[in-house]
Structures are given as C-alpha cells and as structure tokens.
Amino acid sequence: xxxxxxxxxxxxxxxxxxxxxxxxxxxxxxxxxxxxxxxxxxxxxxxxxxxxxxxxxxxxxxxxxxxxxxxxxxxxxxxxxxxxxxxxxxxxxxxxxxxxxxxxxxxxxxxxxxxxxxxxxxxxxxxxxxxxxxxxxxxxxxxxxxxxxxxxxxxxxxxxxxxxxxxxxxxxxxxxxxxxxxxxxxxxxxxxxxxxxxxxxxxxxxxxxxxxxxxxxxxxxxxxxxxxxxxxxxxxxxxxxxxxxxxxxxxxxxxxxxxxxxxxxxxxxxxxxxxxxxxxxxxxxxxxxxxxxxxxxxxxxxxxxxxxxxxxxxx
Amino acid sequence: xxxxxxxxxxxxxxxxxxxxxxxxxxxxxxxxxxxxxxxxxxxxxxxxxxxxxxxxxxxxxxxxxxxxxxxxxxxxxxxxxxxxxxxxxxxxxxxxxxxxxxxxxxxxxxxxxxxxxxxxxxxxxxxxxxxxxxxxxxxxxxxxxxxxxxxxxxxxxxxxxxxxxxxxxxxxxxxxxxxxxxxxxxxxxxxxxxxxxxxxxxxxxxxxxxxxxxxxxxxxxxxxxxxxxxxxxxxxxxxxxxxxxxxxxx
Numbered sequence: 001x002x003x004x005x006x007x008x009x010x011x012x013x014x015x016x017x018x019x020x021x022x023x024x025x026x027x028x029x030x031x032x033x034x035x036x037x038x039x040x041x042x043x044x045x046x047x048x049x050x051x052x053x054x055x056x057x058x059x060x061x062x063x064x065x066x067x068x069x070x071x072x073x074x075x076x077x078x079x080x081x082x083x084x085x086x087x088x089x090x091x092x093x094x095x096x097x098x099x100x101x102x103x104x105x106x107x108x109x110x111x112x113x114x115x116x117x118x119x120x121x122x123x124x125x126x127x128x129x130x131x132x133x134x135x136x137x138x139x140x141x142x143x144x145x146x147x148x149x150x151x152x153x154x155x156x157x158x159x160x161x162x163x164x165x166x167x168x169x170x171x172x173x174x175x176x177x178x179x180x181x182x183x184x185x186x187x188x189x190x191x192x193x194x195x196x197x198x199x200x201x202x203x204x205x206x207x208x209x210x211x212x213x214x215x216x217x218x219x220x221x222x223x224x225x226x227x228x229x230x231x232x233x234x235x236x237x238x239x240x241x242x243x244x245x246x247x248x249x250x251x252x253x254x255x256x257x258x259x260x261x262x263x264x265x266x267x268x269x270x271x272x273x274x275x276x277x278x279x280x281x282x283x284x285x286x287x288x289x290x291x292x293x294x295x296x297x298x299x300x301x302x303x304x305x306x307x308x309x310x311x312x313x314x315x
Numbered sequence: 316x317x318x319x320x321x322x323x324x325x326x327x328x329x330x331x332x333x334x335x336x337x338x339x340x341x342x343x344x345x346x347x348x349x350x351x352x353x354x355x356x357x358x359x360x361x362x363x364x365x366x367x368x369x370x371x372x373x374x375x376x377x378x379x380x381x382x383x384x385x386x387x388x389x390x391x392x393x394x395x396x397x398x399x400x401x402x403x404x405x406x407x408x409x410x411x412x413x414x415x416x417x418x419x420x421x422x423x424x425x426x427x428x429x430x431x432x433x434x435x436x437x438x439x440x441x442x443x444x445x446x447x448x449x450x451x452x453x454x455x456x457x458x459x460x461x462x463x464x465x466x467x468x469x470x471x472x473x474x475x476x477x478x479x480x481x482x483x484x485x486x487x488x489x490x491x492x493x494x495x496x497x498x499x500x501x502x503x504x505x506x507x508x509x510x511x512x513x514x515x516x517x518x519x520x521x522x523x524x525x526x527x528x529x530x531x532x533x534x535x536x537x538x539x540x541x542x543x544x545x546x547x548x549x550x551x552x553x554x555x556x557x558x559x560x561x562x563x564x565x
Binding site for chain 1: 336337338339340341342343344345346347348349350352353354355356357358359361362365366368369372373383385430431432434435436441444445448449450513514517518519520521
C-alpha cells in the first residue's frame with residue numbers, strides 16, 4: 001500500500017468537479033476530497049473500477065531515457081504493477097483496451113502481435129477492440145494471434161461473416177462483477193482509405209451509430225445491464241461530419257462510458273456529453289503507447305433510490 | 316387497492332429482476348505510468364528473451380543527428396519529412412532507373428505514416444523501425460500530367476506536411492495554389508514517375524489519384540530497409556525545412 005500512496009502523490013493527476021443530473025440541486029465549484037465527503041453520508045454499496053488503455057502500439061518497454069517527449073514513461077511491467085495494486089484494493093475491476101494494441105515497435109515486426117496479446121492476458125485484461133492497426137499483418141494474423149489472448153476481442157460494426165475472424169469476435173460481452181451486470185460492446189473505424197483492402201479482405205463496415213443503438217438496446221433493455229461501456233476506435237473528435245466519440249455519445253442513448261482511441265488524444269479529464277435523452281455520457285481517452293492508464297470508479301447504491309437523485313461525477 | 320398494489324409489485328419485479336442498483340457517483344482519474352512505479356519482475360522475466368533477440372538487431376549505430384526532429388515541427392514541410400522523401404528519391408531512383416530506364420520525377424509519402432520522431436544523438440536500426448514500423452514497399456506510379464495536377468491539388472487542399480521531393484508547391488496568402496513545379500519546371504504534357512509507398516498506391520489516405528496510375532512498378536524494397544540503407548550511407552543526418560511546400564504571406 002505504501003507503493004500505492006506513492007502513485008497518489010507523484011503520478012496521479014486528479015481534477016475534481018461535480019456535475020448533477022438533477023437540476024434541483026445546484027452545486028457550484030467544489031474541489032478537494034474533504035468537501036466531497038460531506039456529500040457521502042453513507043457508504044456506497046457497490047464499487048466497480050474500470051482501468052483502460054488505448055493505442056498502446058506495441059510499446060512493451062518504456063520510452064528510452066533520451067526521448068525528448070516521453071522519457072521513461074510507459075512500459076508493460078510498470079503498468080502491471082499499477083493494475084495489481086488497483087485489483088488488490090478493489091477486486092471488482094474490469095480492464096479494457098480500445099484497440100491498436102499492435103504495431104509501432106519491433107516487437108510487432110518480429111512477433112506479429114503474439115507478445116502484445118500474451119502480456120495483455122497476463123495483466124488480466126478482460127476485453128479489447130479491433131483497431132485499424134490490428135489489420136497491419138492481415139486479418140488472418142488477428143485470427144492467428146487470438147490463440148494467445150485470454151481476453152475477449154470485441155467488435156459490433158464489422159461484418160466478419162466472410163472472414164477468418166467469423167465466430168472469433170463477439171459484438172458484446174456481459175461481465176458480472178459483484179452482482180453488477182456490465183455490458184461492453186465495441187466499435188471500429190471505417191477501414192476503406194485507411195487500411196489496404198488486401199489486409200481487411202471481406203470485412204464489411206457498418207454504421208456505428210445504428211449498431212450502437214442496436215447493441216445498447218440489447219444490453220440495457222434485454223439483458224438489463226447496470227452499466228454499458230462502449231470501446232471505440234472511431235477517434236475522439238473531428239471537425240468534419242465524420243463520426244467520432246463525441247458525436248456518438250450525443251447521437252445515442254444508454255451508453256454510460258465511451259472508452260476511445262485512434263486519435264491518440266490526451267485529455268485533461270474525461271469529457272461529459274449529453275446523450276439523446278439528456279443523460280450524461282463519459283467519454284475518455286488516455287493518449288497512446290501505454291503512457292497513461294485511465295481509471296474510472298463507478299459507485300452504486302442498492303436501495304432503489306429515487307430516479308431524480310443526482311449523479312456525482314468527479315473527473 | 317389490493318389489486319393495484321399486486322400489479323405494481325409484479326411490474327417492479329419484472330423491470331428490475333434483482334435488487335435495483337442506482338449509479339450514484341463516478342470518479343475518474345488518469346495515472347501516468349512513470350518510473351515511480353516499480354517494475355513487475357514476473358513480466359520482466361517473461362519479456363526478457365523477446366527483448367534480447369530484438370536488441371541484438373536494433374542497437375548498432377548507423378548515423379548521427381545533432382537535433383531531434385518531429386513531424387509536428389513546422390507547417391507544410393518539416394526536416395523529418397524532407398529527409399524521408401529525399402531518402403526515397405536518392406535510394407530508389409537508381410533501382411528504378413536501372414530496371415526501367417526512366418527516372419523518378421517526384422516522391423510523396425504521407426504525414427500519418429511518419430510514426431515517430433527521431434531523438435538527437437545516435438541513429439540506429441531501431442530509429443528506422445520507429446519512424447517506419449510498417450512493412451510497406453516502395454512503388455512507382457506512372458502518371459499523366461492530369462494525375463500529377465490532382466496530386467498537387469490534394470496537397471494544396473489538405474495543407475498537411477506530407478513528405479514530398481522533386482516537387483515545389485507554393486500557395487498564395489489565401490491558401491490557394493499559386494505555383495507548382497516538378498524538378499524546377501512547369502508541368503508538361505508527359506508521363507511522370509512518382510515514387511510512394513504501396514499503401515498509398517492502393518488508395519490509402521484518400522490519395523485517389525494513384526488509383527488512376529497508368530502503370531505501377533513495385534520495387535520489392537521495403538521503406539524501412541530503404542531508410543536503414545540511407546542511414547548507413549550517411550554519417551550525419553541534418554535535414555532542414557526548406558521551400559518545397561510553402562504558403563506566401565501578404
């Protein structure tokens with residue numbers, strides 16, 4: 001635990017503010033843990049922790065000491081130490097990745113993704129997404145590397161029926177954590193113009209918004225998930241009308257959290273977007289190369305509290 | 316009254332099969348993975364043999380650069396991009412000329428394809444893997460002047476520092492095309508040979524003009540190996556930003 005408190009002082013950037021969904025309660029600027037505790041008269045009955053990465057791009061080792069931007073940052077074995085600390089603190093932790101685990105260092109050129117998937121498995125990842133660079137050695141290589149993956153590779157908007165990934169990739173997965181049902185589905189970016197056709201072969205790209213509506217309907221309405229998470233490799237934000245995570249959040253409903261990737265976006269804090277129903281969606285992305293890990297703690301009450309109860313979001 | 320309460324009970328059971336759970340607080344933070352966090356020994360031991368094999372091939376010093384360079388260093392053209400495009404021109408042209416009797420007129424790569432910066436100091440095989448991790452090969456497209464103009468318009472429209480060589484593209488203060496030259500000459504009505512990567516030849520980054528190429532010659536020469544050979548040939552790599560793609564000021 002002493003190692004963990006070390007992270008808190010050195011490595012943790014934490015900005016607090018509170019947003020409410022109920023208009024009646026108007027909190028103004030609130031900062032610091034001390035003041036927050038005033039609003040927590042009783043302990044929450046359940047706590048789910050999400051750890052997430054994106055665009056790790058085969059950065060198994062930390063950046064070298066002479067790197068002008070990211071000296072000594074990242075590295076799988078330090079990330080694993082952090083994960084172990086979090087999991088020992090809260091076993092109800094899901095570890096997720098938003099895609100592009102492959103390509104970027106010689107580890108991928110030499111071993112084709114084997115080491116990336118083996119290490120993600122050892123670190124206890126639950127699910128990952130298919131980023132565009134997963135296709136870099138061809139779609140058949142993804143299928144081959146899945147042999148080394150103990151986690152779920154998810155995607156809902158690629159029709160993979162006529163490819164070697166047919167039956168190996170699920171649109172969504174349900175995780176039961178401490179009695180909570182967490183539904184995770186994943187979306188991939190349009191491949192045409194980004195990945196050579198001879199690499200993605202017969203993969204058919206489907207509209208992410210339509211597919212998100214379909215998936216959330218299943219996860220929220222049919223499977224009664226307590227929380228719905230979207231792993232997205234669409235990109236954080238584009239000025240054009242190209243679909244991105246912010247637009248996806250606004251144009252859909254029943255998504256609680258979008259874990260994004262592709263644009264290698266470093267955010268000061270997760271974005272909070274209003275969805276179709278006016279509910280808050282958290283959109284996050286943590287740069288790339290395993291420099292950061294995102295951590296999001298969801299606290300649940302189990303007393304059937306009334307619906308207009310305010311939701312506190314500290315980001 | 317009794318009837319209604321039963322109905323309500325059934326309804327609430329159906330809607331929330333288990334205990335109702337209300338999301339009441341979300342706490343988000345970002346943790347930087349820095350050297351203040353201890354390494355995990357089990358994982359280090361597991362990675363070690365993979366790492367050793369790679370290190371053997373990566374660490375030999377090939378050249379030296381006095382300054383760090385990044386693709387974000389400047390607008391329109393950058394030292395790193397110019398170095399990459401010039402390297403393709405210098406290394407691929409003799410092979411292409413030997414094979415076809417024609418010369419490469421121009422080179423275009425893509426900004427997004429520059430996958431890392433280069434740190435000041437020694438340049439090694441690893442540097443080439445960092446900037447060009449992909450397995451793409453050099454390909455040369457035979458173009459009509461019309462397609463070459465489409466290429467130039469693509470550059471003018473996107474205003475991105477895609478690595479180019481052999482071309483000069485000048486935009487006016489409004490950002491429209493002012494002048495374009497190939498090897499210092501106006502564009503003529505003839506066939507041009509443009510070297511690029513086979514990724515772009517197949518329509519990557521929406522460089523659709525390549526899809527209309529009259530002929531494509533693949534050189535069986537990986538871009539990464541080309542950069543390794545270029546680094547071996549040079550003692551010092553010190554590219555500069557120049558006038559090959561610029562915007563005039565008012």
